[in-house]
Amino acid sequence: MNEQKSVMLVDGMALLFRGFFANSHHGYIRKTSAGLPTNAVFGFVKYFWDAIVTFQPTHVICCWDMGSRTFRNELFTEYKANRGAPPEELIPQFDLVKEVVSSFDVPNVGLVGYEADDCIGTLAKLHSRESKVQILTGDHDSLQLLDDNIEVIIMKKGASNYAVYTSDLLLEEKGITPAQMIDVKGLMGDTSDNYPGVKGIGEKTAIKLIQEYGSINGILENLDKLKPSVQKKINEDIDMLHLSRKLAEIRCDVPVSCVLEDCVWSMNPAKVIDQFEVLEFNSLKKLIS
Structure with missing residues (x-):
């Protein structure tokens, strides 16, 4: 063998x-x-x-x-x-x-x-x-x-x-899959690489949203279900969210x-x-x- x-x-x-x-x-x-x-x-x-x-x-x-x-x-x-x-x-x-x-x-x-x-x-x-x-x-x-x-x-x-x-x-440590790491980074950004993600969304919230809705697309399809404060943050930074995801991948x-x-x-x-x-x-x- x-x-x-x-x-x-x-x-x-x-x-x-x-x-x-x-x-x-x-x-x-x-x-x-x-x-x-x-x-x-x-x-x-x-x-x-x-x-x-x-x-x-x-x-x-x-x-x-x-x-x-x-x-x-x-x-x-x-x-x-x-x-x-x-x-x-x-x-x-x-x-x-x-x-x-x-x-x-x-x-x-x-x-x-x-x-x-x-x-x-x-x-x-x-x-x-x-x-x-x-x-x-x-x-x-x-x-x-x-x-x-x-x-x-x-x-x-x-x-x-x-x-x-x-x-x-x-999965055991973070409760997410490898592919979902990219979406988490898209939401939270990366200070060391200097891209912002969505202002006001940190790692904890990003992981929770991805666990709940599966992906950035899933979150956007269910935007009306999110807390008004989170909806507002995402709506204000929607272009940067998509760009940050591209940079993270x-x-x-x-x-x-x-x-x-x-x-x-x-x-x-x-x-x-x-x-x-x-x-x-x-x-x-x-x-x-």
């Missing part, structure tokens, strides 16, 4: 940013002797390696944002406009981390005009037809992608601390692909150690040797 294939889709940006802030205590930034900042890449490798050891995938792909502007900015100019420029020391590490991922013989996937989430969603749906898929991220938005063959591993605070979500766990049809043969986990330790030596990651060499 063949061992079941298990594809891990890594949200590279989530690990890199987490690595940067976890490894810049008190303003100290790890650098090579030549002065190249490496703290984010160092943290990325530790998180990445821990997940590989913990979950033992047979195939691994790493997905990336490719620039700050995507189709969502065309839909809504204020999308993510609240985010400042990345820290100066992080900028050279965007390319550097992809070199490190390549040294593990893991493909880097990204597409200009789309977010890493859209690449992850597309590849998750593609590979879940024949394999188990696990998405490694820190972002709860990915819970909308849960399916019979798709799990989402949320990285929590601290080393080796994961919440592994299935559709059943989401991860696209699963973007033109990216990565065949299974190209993402088999088969690391060559010597190749990785060479890369670590260049970056002066001496303490990490023992992890993989």
Whole structure:
């Protein structure tokens, strides 16, 4: 009997940013002797390696944002406009981390005009037809992608601390299905991504409405049954409600692909150690040797 294939889709940006802030205590930034900042890449490798050891995938792909502007900015100019420029020391590490991922013989996937989430969603749906898929991220938005063959591993605070979500766990925790997550976000908006949803409707009300009426369309068909105050909020923000739902939905049809043969986990330790030596990651060499 063949061992079941298990594809891990890594949200590279989530690990890199987490690595940067976890490894810049008190303003100290790890650098090579030549002065190249490496703290984010160092943290990325530790998180990445821990997940590989913990979950033992047979195939691994790493997905990336490719620039700050995507189709969502065309839909809504204020999308993510609240985010400042990345820290100066992080900028050279965007390319550097992809070199490190390549040294593990893991493909880097990204597409200009789309977010890493859209690449992850597309590849998750593609590979879940024949394999188990696990998405490694820190972002709860990915819970909308849960399916019979798709799990989402949320990285929590601290080393080796994961919440592994299935559709059943989401239903148990929130009382909604993965697809309903999109409608909840449409109603409540997302402060970190800077889209408002319906002003005055928070997560609790959004979940309650979706549980009761099934979807945004279901709510709109039953608007007259809602409390007058909620009716008023929705009526005043109806266009933003539809737009926020569009912004919240991860696209699963973007033109990216990565065949299974190209993402088999088969690391060559010597190749990785060479890369670590260049970056002066001496303490990490023992992890993989």
